[in-house]
Amino acid sequence: MLLNSSKDNFKNLFSLIRPFKYKIILVLLLLLLSAGxxxxxxxxxxxxxxxxxxxxxxxxxxxxxxxxxxxxxxxxACDLVKEITRADISSKATLSLYKAAI
Known part of the structure; x- marks a missing residue:
């Protein structure tokens, strides 16, 4: 039972971040680039x-x-773009969760 609810949680998480897929990829690429x-x-x-x-x-x-x-x-510059994008994702995901809860 616990394993099934864990799978459901992952599905819910991925459905939440799916609209931000390209922005998340951008953040990860900028992170790797600045680290390199x-x-x-x-x-x-x-x-x-x-x-x-x-x-x-x-x-x-x-x-x-x-x-x-x-x-x-x-x-x-990479860190600035990365943080602005991360903050945008965070605020939009929070708003999405808030609208879903109402």
Missing amino acids: VNIYIPLLNQKVMDYGFLVGDYKYVIQVILLIFFLKTFII
């Missing part, structure tokens, strides 16, 4: 130290620092 870029930035920091400061190539240092700046700006 965040993993790459420490490697760029290492390159700045190894090939920039230690060698004395300050042009390279400036180029990589600008790249890091643009990557961080990109991450902030």
